[in-house]
Amino acid sequence: MAHCPECDATFQAPEDVAFVDMESETKIFGASKRFYIVACDHCGAAIGGGVAGAM
Template sequence: MVHCPECESDLVDESDVEFVEMDAAAGGLFAASKRFYVVACAECGAAVGGGVAGAKA
């Protein structure tokens, strides 16, 4: 079982976390081709993970 490091709530279902897309502005001539995201606890908002998703359309 996974628990939030801040509030100790159980992270069992997809509804227990929020996926927050981060701004991937690269600046310059080219737009960023990836989407960055943070996974946050739905109970307290603490970041519990993150990553990079596929190309941005």
């Protein structure tokens, strides 16, 4: 089980975190990438991030 480093909330379900799309589209070699952060749904602290799907 994971915990928020800021408010110590326990993440037990997908609804406990928010995936925030940064709306950044970069077209390099015809590919679009979406950047996102994962935030605690209780306090809003950023706890991770990444890049989603290339098209």
